[in-house]
Amino acid sequence: MSVTDETLAQARQILTDLVAIPSVSARRQSLDACAAQVANLLETAGLRTEVHPGAVGPFVIGETGAGEFTLIIYNHYDVQPEEPVAEWLSPPFALTEREGRLFGRGAADDKGEFVSRLAGWNAFRAEQPGLLPFRLIWIVDGEEEVGNPSLADFLKKRFPYLRADLCWWEFGEIDSSGRPVVLMGFKGILAVELACTTARADLHSSYGAIADNPLWRLSAAIASLRNADGRVLIEGFYDEIAPPDDLTKQLVDKPPFTLDSMMDATGVKNVLKGVKEGNFYERLNLAPCLNVNGFHGGYDGEGAKSVLPAQGSAKLDFRLVPDQDPRRIADLLRAHLDRLGFEDIELTILDAEVEAVRSPSDHWAVTLGCELLERHFGVSPVLQPSSPASGLAQPFVRDFGATLFGAGLTHHGAMLHSPNENIIIDQFERMIRFASDFFDALSAQAVQRANAPPSGSR
Ligand SMILES: [Zn+2]
CATH class of the missing domain: 3.40.630.10 (Zn peptidases)
Structure with missing residues (x-):
């Protein structure tokens, strides 16, 4: 033409x-x-x-x-x-x-x-x-x-x-x-909010000797979701994922750019444990991941405030791969929280439409x-x-x-x-x-x- x-x-x-x-x-x-x-x-x-x-x-x-x-x-x-x-x-x-x-x-x-x-x-x-x-x-x-x-x-x-x-x-x-x-x-996406309330109102932080704290609970719950390798620790999270076919495997084995150049371009200072030149591109393409997008609660103004906050919340997103249904992953997350004694943490689904x-x-x-x-x-x-x-x-x-x-x-x-x-x-x-x-x-x-x-x- x-x-x-x-x-x-x-x-x-x-x-x-x-x-x-x-x-x-x-x-x-x-x-x-x-x-x-x-x-x-x-x-x-x-x-x-x-x-x-x-x-x-x-x-x-x-x-x-x-x-x-x-x-x-x-x-x-x-x-x-x-x-x-x-x-x-x-x-x-x-x-x-x-x-x-x-x-x-x-x-x-x-x-x-x-x-x-x-x-x-x-x-x-x-x-x-x-x-x-x-x-x-x-x-x-x-x-x-x-x-x-x-x-x-x-x-x-x-x-x-x-x-x-x-x-x-x-x-x-x-x-x-x-x-x-x-x-x-x-990739697909599941975005959620976790929220925790432990008292009617913020308390003097001296109560911390006996009362629970929503930010401690949320950080403990969030920390239980993933290890230092980036592997998600929710039971059943990886169960539905089919291994990549040969052609896909071949494609991810030939990264079109290096991990070094990506770190350079983005200013990323360190990568997750186990991520290296030989596997970063495969992980970018084929591995699901979990992010903490934001953590909210308590006092973060100038100087110190000895407060025990009553409420806290956090936003998280999962990037999912084929065969991981976002709603099913949300159910697994709920079950994980309950199993570890975090029944009081409220889970709200913000986005589960993109597979x-x-x-x-x-x-x-x-x-x-x-x-x-x-x-x-x-x-x-x-x-x-x-x-x-x-x-x-x-x-x-x-x-x-x-x-x-x-x-x-x-x-x-x-x-x-x-x-x-x-x-x-x-x-x-x-x-x-x-x-x-x-x-x-x-x-x-x-x-x-x-x-x-x-x-x-x-
Ligand atoms: Zn756009």
């Missing part, structure tokens, strides 16, 4: 116009306007479009084509708040070019990703305008940045019987050397995508079995049966959710070229596969 300078200029204009709409879902700002703009873009691109209300912002759906193969593209048009505004070097909602980059809220997350694919699609359709030989369903979400409160329900209702082959995820990464990193999975997914990396469309990424980025991409972070991919992967394909242009200095969010123009344009070739190659494969004799016949 040929992507002209005119296509690239148009893409930049489309992105400029989208960034100009401050579609901040946390404030429910300009979501209808942005959804209408996205729907208009998809319609102009030849897709049948629908706009459906969501809990926070509307969903935009674009559909076209028919065939055995079904591609879902998932993007979102909502963005994070732009604050702190004073730290932006140019106005957050005015896409601005500086030093080979485009700066603006949503430039990367996720308007830039969306526009790179849309521009690629338009270039492809300019040369191949006929009936698309596969089914394309483009889902553009308006509430991704506020935790997808209604995505799973919406998809179930709108597409009750859908089976899909590939889900082109809303983003992918490009590492500091310019190499694409294709995500094949995400881990991991797709097989040997799907033909993933291989095809990787070949084309290599052609356009000049270096063979890294397949990453799982992001160490979480994303609500289970409606696509588990319910629709699609293989996850996380290819995109989020680079290491993209400043997602932060001031001066940006994309690198060169990578944006490579993504457009890649997208247009990817649509073309998927079409060719769809035709070829439809015409191939059924397997088993000669």
Whole structure:
């Protein structure tokens, strides 16, 4: 496919116009306007479009084509708040070019990703305008940045019987050397709050000789949950986890970066006991973990206060791996606390909606995508079995049966959710070229596969 300078200029204009709409879902700002703009873009691109209300912002759906193969593209048009505004070097909602980059809220997350694919699609359709030989369903979400409160329900209702082959995820990464990193999975998450009350009111700390203390109880309970290796000590916590398949094992055995470089980049001073160059990447991808996010209670003002607090609380999150059901893990946590005599510690589930997914990396469309990424980025991409972070991919992967394909242009200095969010123009344009070739190659494969004799016949 040929992507002209005119296509690239148009893409930049489309992105400029989208960034100009401050579609901040946390404030429910300009979501209808942005959804209408996205729907208009998809319609102009030849897709049948629908706009459906969501809990926070509307969903935009674009559909076209028919065939055995079904591609879902998932993007979102909502963005994070732009604050702190004073730290932006140019106005957050005015896409601005500086030093080979485009700066603006949503430039990367996720308007830039969306526009790179849309521009690629338009270039492809300019040369191949006929009936698309596969089914394309483009889902553009308006509430991704506020935790997808209604995505799973919406998809179930709108597409009750859908089976899909590939889900082109809303983003992918490009590492500091310019190499694409294709995500094949995400961890799940369970977020909880533990709370403990030991008296009607705060007491003089002299009562500590006889009365219990909620912060002691919470710290003892939390300390019982994990050892120094990072291994979670809750009975049954690891029981459901299936060992990784050979391909996944091979992928995590070849880390695309070193532990040293990661420590350097993040300023991490020490790692958990037993973590070394030889196993850190496997643990990042495949191991569940438990974090204490915050600990609250008592007096933490200036100077000393000899108080025995009446209440305390802590927030924790578990990053889970495939087959660990967040609600079941919450039950196991409750049982663990009860068994150790912490029945009085209240457990509140804050988030148990995101389950881990991991797709097989040997799907033909993933291989095809990787070949084309290599052609356009000049270096063979890294397949990453799982992001160490979480994303609500289970409606696509588990319910629709699609293989996850996380290819995109989020680079290491993209400043997602932060001031001066940006994309690198060169990578944006490579993504457009890649997208247009990817649509073309998927079409060719769809035709070829439809015409191939059924397997088993000669
Ligand atoms: Zn985001």
